[in-house]
Amino acid sequence: MKPRLAYLGFVVLVAAVVIAPLLSSNYRTFQLAFVGIYLIALLGLNILTGLTGQISLGHGAFMGVGAYATTILVVDHGWNNLLTLPVAGVVAGLAGLAFGLPATRFAGPYLALATFAIPLSFIGLLKRFPHFTGGTLGKQLPSVHSQFGFHTNPSVWVYWTSWIVALVMFVVAWLIVRGRFGRALRSVRDSEIAATASGVSTAGVKTVAFGISAFYCGVAGGLFAIAVTYVNPDTFPIDLSILLLVGVVLGGAGSLGGMVFGALFVEFIRITWGPALLDLFSQVHHINTRAPGSSLVVYGVVLLLVLYVAPAGAAGLVRRLVTGKAAVAAWAKQSQMPAEDQA
Amino acid sequence: MAPLLELKDVSARYGPVAALHGVSLTVDAGEIVAILGANGAGKTTTLRAVSGTVRRDGDVVFAGKRLGRMGPEGTARAGIAHVPEGRGIFAELTVWENLRMGAYMRRGRPNFSTVLEYFPWLDARRNQQAGTLSGGEQQMLALARAFLQRPRLLMLDEPSLGLAPLVTREVFRVVSDLNHKEGLAVLVVEQNAAIALGAAQRAYVLETGNVALSGTAEQLKSDDAVRSAYLGY
Amino acid sequence: MQQFFQALMAGLADGAIFASLALALVLIYKATEVINFAQGEMAMFTTYIAYALLTHPHFGHTLSYWPAFFMTLVIAFVFGVGLQRVVIKPLEKASVLTVVMATIALLVILNGLAAWIWSPELKFFPSPFPTSTWVIGGVHISKQDTGTFGVTLACVFVLWLFFRFTKLGLAMRAGAVNPVAARLLGVRTSWLLALGWGFAAVLGAVSGMMSAPTNFLSPSMMQAVLIFAFASAVLGGLESPVGAVAGGLGLGVLLSMLGTYVHPVTPELRLPVALLILLVVLLIKPAGLFGRVVVRRV
Structure with missing residues (x-):
């Protein structure tokens, strides 16, 4: 996107963040706080998936690492909850580096497979060491509503904390993407062998990307723990990891602005949009739209439809509208062979 | 009599790059026809346009029927065998x-006995992995x-590629044999113009996606331009 | 001794379940380079179908175990072929990444659908084998473990016969090696891919029905199994059917032995250990234990 348009987009985002809580109910403000938290996680995952083309089905677990770091520091060591956030990021980032160090040396499919094992392994570890993590019961955090002489209710406090962190990290992500490191990342995605030939250490670059993405998820996880005020092994299930990847893809992998759409999707599809879509159908058919699993079906179908119609995600759609050019979809690679004989 | 295969103004492209700009040619039943030309002239693309491994525009008529956009499997079922560049052996x-x-x-049950008459050595090698055969053997297997x-029509793409001269000659001997004894029509793409013109009755010369020259093998062998560009004497 | 053989048999039974799901993954990966993340949920869903056949009256009566088992395999086959035709085929020309995302969408949909139709609560799923044991030379051998191992490997063997000795099986192998050359010989590769999905679904159904009696039936029952299957397939090199089966059996036995003899390895650590094994193996042999290193194209 042209820089001028990007600045404009960011100004619109900041304006929306300032205005939104004024127009929202307390509950809606709380939901929007989670949009900010998911945005942080998606920005991180986007650096891995969008820029290097590696998919990860395990980043929810790095949110979990951050969340547990924050919780343990606050509950067991009496830290100020905001000060735990950098630590949450660093701990998750180190976990990401430790995993990425071997894993990013594998070719694409192997890495995706290995990441799929992270969330369930993480849950296993949490249950195995209960004296440290609280085991299946988890741990409870105090609810926060005033700090630095600033008194408000928990929803509003969480909203502002999340979004200020999110906007700062958005700018940082933008600097990363535009800089030398971002170029190295993109060269890895476009051609691993060519990148190696021009002196880029592909495994090294991917490992660092993995670490950065895990750092982002760790910060998001720390905020998540502060917002929900409890953590247990079920707080970060494999579904969350999948949802994060889906958010990146639907938002438009590789696009920072697209992650805002992705974060909205991640927060609202399961509790708000999914049931609303189902209600439309339920007027025609007699289906129980509040049944467990129903919103999962809706979100899976939405994902599938997006893959068919707009493989470059929401960002791709916007770009198409703005630039008027059709085939920007880097993902929709055309093959040259005519379709199969249907005889 | 109508030709067995007829290309009418066929063009093809790889993405934005056009590879053929309206090629027309014919192959009669029982005939060996060679397509000559430099690298990138569109020889391979011509065969691929016929078999449907590349999207084409223009008509291809085979045995009196227009071939639709049926893909490679449809072309094969219509009676055209295409031995692609690199031979298309299942190495594993x-x-x-x-x-x-x-x-x-x-x-x-397929009748393997006729094949073994032409390729008797295959019998002893039947359990060998195809990828471990030599280049010439792989070409023969293909x-x-x-x-x-x-x-009814055999299309060969660069059968001599990577083969020693003696082996190349052996491959073309078998091709001629199949043509004489079985009446198999052959359309062969070849860099090695001398050996191709030795086996073929007619030939086309392609240059940058167009037919530059065509005629009988004898005519082309004595054509000065062909001699200097492709035969080297 | 007694403990060793018990652990061995339990490991082989688990391993056979991993192996059949790993083989399902390899079938699809080998033909299309796509990892089917929905493989586990497909297995779970077909196991629910078996459950429905066993518990709900159809045409006035419920089926007994083996008729329901084989009917489920048939339904699974049709289900797999159908999914390929409806969901995956339209993405024929899309990138591998898009197709992988589509399998993830399928995972989400099937998981939700199962919870929606059958509720997310754990359900009991019967085993066709008695819980008693044979005593051979003073060693107790579980009939259930032996049966699970036998049934699963029998299905794998039948599939091997198909690939080895039938024309269609040969064409599927050829299409996986070189799809363009196969099409030039008149093979309708697109339908063979659907067939591959059908067989993968059948293998998944077997693994689901065999693991449900011990793990209980639930929408997330196959998630851990899928990860073990991933590890097995990777150990085997992702492209080698023999490797997948060997990897599955090996992983099953290894985990069972670790659980029996290494006390810090509690059941919660089975997955982290599997992940660790996966990482270590890939570090030492990046193409898996049975895989060949393929030179990557620029």
């Missing part, structure tokens, strides 16, 4: 499994497999 399968694949479209398709 055995020699015999490769041959069985040649007879994939045939119902009932020929044998194509023959098992019982095609």
